[in-house]
Amino acid sequence: MKKIDKLIIQDFLPPYFMAFFVAEFVLVMQFLWKYIDEIIGKGFSFSVLIELIFYFAVRIIPEAVPVTILISSVMVFGNLAEKYELSSMKSAGISLLRIMMAGVMIAFLTGLFSLFASNYLKPRANYKFLYRFNSIQRQKPALSIQEGVFNTDFKNFTIRVGEKAKDGQNIKDVLVYDSSSPDRMKLNMLTANSGKMYSKDEGNYFIMELQDGEQYRELDKNAKDKKVGAKMPNPLLRTKFKTWSKVFDLSEFDMEAKNLDLTRKEYDLLNSFQLMSAIDSLNMKLDKNKSFGHYNFENLLEIENADPKETKTQTKKKLPKKVRAAISKQEKQDLQKSQKTKSRGNIKSKQQKDSLSLSEVNSILWTFKTNEIKKIVNLAKQKSSSKNDRLNTADRTNNSLKKSRSMYLLRLNQQYSWALICIVFLFIGAPLGSIVKKGGYGYPLLIAIVFFMLFIILNIMGDKLNRTGTVDPVLAAWLPNLVLIPIAVFISFKALNDSDFTSFSTLIGKIKNKLASSKAE
Secondary structure, eight states: OOHHHHHHHHHHHHHHHHHHHHHHHHHHHHHHHHHHHHHTTTTOOHHHHHHHHHHHHHHTHHHHHHHHHHHHHHHHHHHHHHTTHHHHHHHTTOOHHHHHHHHHHHHHHHHHHHHHIIIIIHHHHHHHHHHHHHHHHHHOGGGGOOBTOOBOOSTTEEEEEEEEOTTSSEEEEEEEEEOOSSOTTSOEEEEEEEEEEEEETTTTEEEEEEEEEEEEEEOOTTEEOTTTOSEESSOEEEEEEEEEEEEEETHHHHHHIIIIITTTTGGGGOOHHHHHHHHHHHHHHHHHHHHHTOOOOTTTTSOOOOOTTSOHHHHHHTSOHHHHHHHHHHHHSOGGGOOOOOOHHHHHHHTTSSOOOGGGOSOGGGGSOHHHHHHHHHHHHHHHHHHHHHHHHHHHHHHHHHHHHHHHHHHHHHHHHHHHHHHHHHHHHHHHHHHHOOOSSHHHHHHHHHHHHHHHHHHHHHHHHHHTTSSOHHHHHHHHHHHHHHHHHHHHHHHHTTOOSHHHHHHHHHHHHHHHHHHHO
């Protein structure tokens, strides 16, 4: 290893690790801002909070390492240029690209680490985070019930608690809406002055013991009153109780976690090989669904299409008698003696004969008797409606499969896109540092924030455009690279030619002046 490479590496590593922890801290704060209301002051231990933060920090590694390269490269090469060390190296005949080789190697290794994190660390951390968050909610469901807030975590139930004691169990002013009946328009609610809530059987059940309350339940209309014996137009049953125990089965939380987190967002739990396997499976499902939804009229009139290998005799046996006779007659006739189609009235008069000429038939219905036509039309209508429903179902399934495949393709390509952006950011940060000749923490951090914001915005834009189906998932994943690579090439070109941005700004000013003068003329 050359001394110049050792010098760059020694200068690169301290700001590299510092920038990584700063990026992790900023992105972890995003997690805390999002879940702060669900964590702080609800009985979670400090160890549980640290565990959740750790899993989230591992999840965001692929997003943190690009800005790490950007900040550290601007700081290192800005310091070298500010102390004229970069100028001394150039005067000794060493090109900027040769000086950057050690940084390029670090960026390349960082890209490999990003791929490793995306394929092995992030999926596992996502699973552990979702599993842990769900298990906490399952073990302590009372923590999610807040004072004065309508809670809908339990299926078909809405719970509101007016006051909640510090122990998290004793409650007052309780209101429970029950919508488990088939007719959800009917009122079914209960109120209680006080109560107690807790978990039982290792968190498998959640129990609410309510005291001094009333239940209001709307009955079926025109129900009979047992005392009076007359029908009531709008019956409402009110029941008072001293104690009422309501038991909730917490197994529904496991089902929700399985269906919502692990199925709808399964692409966040898979590595590259699993994503490619899932994409192949989706492609097979799309091909199968395409063949299922083919538009054809097979068996529409209970007249099956003949197989190509069948003989002409077998084909004729599948057709109506009069049609077979018409085909036989047409085969005997000379093509030059074919006649023009006659009116339907003339043909109806000929339907009583044993055979018809195909040149006289405009519809297969004309070969049947008048009393059979209605049955055939009704049968065709039913089968056409069935075929239409089948095609609509196939179309909806096709759209759903395409959306799923696009998300899998997006995640697969994003893993490699985020790895490549590490090298792209080096060719943005290092030339910028050599041009502006400013080191330290102020100017490099400002530049890094601007370009990293652009990177995040392009990522979010590509994700949104892919979800709406506007942009191909591959293009959406590589959109940040397509935008930032030309910028990196331009800045690197300016740095290699020892020029700054004054000439570029002067050129833009001249263009503006010419445009203004042309408008004035």
